[in-house]
Amino acid sequence: MLKKPARPNFGQIAPDVICLGVWTGDEMVLPRAARTQRRTRIQEEKEEQILEAALEVFSANGFRGSTIDQIADVAGMSKPNLLYYFRTKEAMHRALIDRVLDTWLDPLRAFDAEGNPVAEIRSYIRRKLEMARDFPRESRLFANEVLQGAPHIVGELKGPLKQLVDEKAEVIRSWAKAGKIAKCDPYHLIFAIWSTTQHYADFDVQVRAVLGQENAGEGRFEDAARFLERLFVDGLQVRE
Amino acid sequence: MLKKPARPNFGQIAPDVICLGVWTGDEMVLPRAARTQRRTRIQEEKEEQILEAALEVFSANGFRGSTIDQIADVAGMSKPNLLYYFRTKEAMHRALIDRVLDTWLDPLRAFDAEGNPVAEIRSYIRRKLEMARDFPRESRLFANEVLQGAPHIVGELKGPLKQLVDEKAEVIRSWAKAGKIAKCDPYHLIFAIWSTTQHYADFDVQVRAVLGQENAGEGRFEDAARFLERLFVDGLQVRE
DNA sequence: TGATAATTTGACCGGTTGGTAAACATTACA
DNA sequence: TGTAATGTTTACCAACCGGTCAAATTATCA
Structure with a gap:
């Protein structure tokens, strides 16, 4: 028992459809959007x-x-x-990734070649930990994706991400060369900072389970920050 | 068009059914198994x-x-x-977890209170990295599980895992107290070793994407080992 | 070797899932 | 304020998914 629409209409035009018109007589009428x-x-x-x-x-x-x-x-x-x-489900996922990826990489972008190396690394760790604390869902979104082979974001990884990391790795290398920090592989340093900090978002259940009720409060982020700053600062100090 | 089985039969008896018999006349007949x-x-x-x-x-x-x-x-x-x-699907998953969890925790169990602290930590890192290289699927199995809230293994995390970690944390604490390594939070140290090493299994696609074709060969595990050993050994050295 | 037990398969079932069609309701602009 | 355009809903579909059933096939052992 179908009923004709009372008046002519463009019908369902989803918000993401760029343009779609109809011919009325001999001129094309575009929808308002x-x-x-x-x-x-x-x-x-x-x-x-x-x-x-x-x-x-x-x-x-x-x-x-x-x-x-x-x-x-x-x-x-x-x-x-x-x-x-x-x-589609894919479209939602893509839109989400696009929106989140940028802000997710902000701390790395802020990494400043001109700054004091130790201070830069320390503040990078702190910023990443803050993100793990304040935006765990964003972290897990990527973790889920990468873990399952990154089917939807391989492009971003091999393109923009790699480019950004290459750039920052060069900065770290120059610091090492100048004797401001210990000589080390800059890529693995970045991986180490990523993994240790994001761990507190991605493996949150495990962290809380292991720490137990008493130690699993928000203070765990402060403890983690103290430990990690110490680890990386001392671990990267120049030794002869 | 059903056909009666030609002879009496126990019918479908799945291998995990413990026992199931039939009365023949006045005695019970058990299946062979x-x-x-x-x-x-x-x-x-x-x-x-x-x-x-x-x-x-x-x-x-x-x-x-x-x-x-x-x-x-x-x-x-x-x-x-x-x-x-x-x-059921759950039964398969459970059987898999049970089989894998034990071997997965072996490196931590091998952590020896009597050994040389630096050597112990170094060999723990190396062993965990070897597992990330040789058994990445096992690592990802747990990562997937934990990432999604560990619905099937919360018990293991809060029970056996926590217990084991508590025990080893005590060892580390005693080393620090004895001045053999720097004072640090033993739990966060363990988290740091877990995350940095498992990163190479769980985030493999990302690691390879960032390193690029030339550096993503198997050599990446050696590079990672060198970097991480250095980081943790130097980072945990006693300083005044 | 033949009866009995263990294993394998094809057909099927009810519930879920991604997605569509068309009618209905609301909004906003001329 | 009327109407074109945007937004919402109900009913639905085909494919998929976890799991069952009964029959058919294969292995084992007395």
């Missing part, structure tokens, strides 16, 4: 809501382990409604 | 095959991301056949 080139208030809000929910779910279950229904639930909207904004 | 108390050659072989395949699949996709069909495919047998040996 295509004319104004602007996203609706509702679009901004809903996409925000969805990405927040997607982060929650993807980071906890990985891509394949997450379902659109779960995300819709967390976002507080119906599944088809969610699919109106992101047409 | 119950009488001989022995597992078949075929059972040993097939369970081995299945667990190997399960390791491959679970470690690459996580629990929820893996399907029984995938595992059956890799194991080279039909799904119902696989389910004849392990009655």
Whole structure:
């Protein structure tokens, strides 16, 4: 028992469709969004809501382990409604990765060649630990992805990420050459800082289980910071 | 069009069913397995095959991301056949965890209170790195599990694992007290060794992507070993 | 060697999952 | 304020997924 729409209509045009018009007589009529080139208030809000929910779910279950229904639930909207904004599960995941990757790499970008080496390394560790504490979901999102072979982000890893690391590795190498820190492989140094700090986000359950109820409070980040700063600063000091 | 079995039969008795008999007249007849108390050659072989395949699949996709069909495919047998040996996906996963966890903790167990502290730490790092190189799937199996909240192994983490770590932490603390190594939080030291070494298994794709084609050969484990030994040994040296 | 037990398979089932179609409801601009 | 355009919902579908069943096949041992 189908009912014709009362008036002609462009029909369902998802927010991510760039342009789609209809011929009326001999001129093409574009939908409003295509004319104004602007996203609706509702679009901004809903996409925000969805990405927040997607982060929650993807980071906890990985891509394949997450379902659109779960995300819709967390976002507080119906599944088809969610699919109106992101047409596939992949699209949501991609949008999320794109949004998060940049801020995730910020601490490394802040690594300053002109600064004091020891102070730079120390503050890099501290910043990474703060991110592990304040944005564990973002960390787990990437961890899940990389762990399962990074099917959706290999490009980013081999491109922008490698480039950035290459650049910073050169800085570290120059510090070592100038005798400001011990000679060491800069790449493995960066890996070591990444792994030790992100460990507190990615393996949080394990860390808390091992520390036990009494020591698993927020203080663990301070303890970790103290230990890691000491380890890296002393471990990288020049020795003869 | 059902056909009666030509002769009486115990029917489907999965290998993990302990005992199940039938009354024939007035005496109970037990199946052969119950009488001989022995597992078949075929059972040993097939369970081995299945667990190997399960390791491959679970470690690459996580629990929820893996399907029984995938595992059956890799194991080279039909799904119902696989389910004849392990009655549920959970049972397979559990069997796998149980088998792997022990060997996974071996290096930490080998940590010797009587040994030379620096040598012990150095050899622990080396052993963990060797495991990351030789058994990356085992590492990823746990990483996937822990990352997603360790739903299936919380018990192991809070029980046997915590206990073992507590014990070894005490050893480290005594070394520090005796002035053999720098004073430091033993738990965070262990976390640091775990994370830096397992990083090369769990984040392998990322490591290889960042190192680039030329440096991503097997030599990366030697480079990592050199760097990490140096870092921890120097970082833990007593200073005044 | 033949009966009995162990193993394997194809067909199937109910629930879930990613995604669609079309009707309905709301918003925003001319 | 009316109407074109945007946003939401209900009902649905086909593929997938974990698991079962009964029959067929193969191995074992008295």
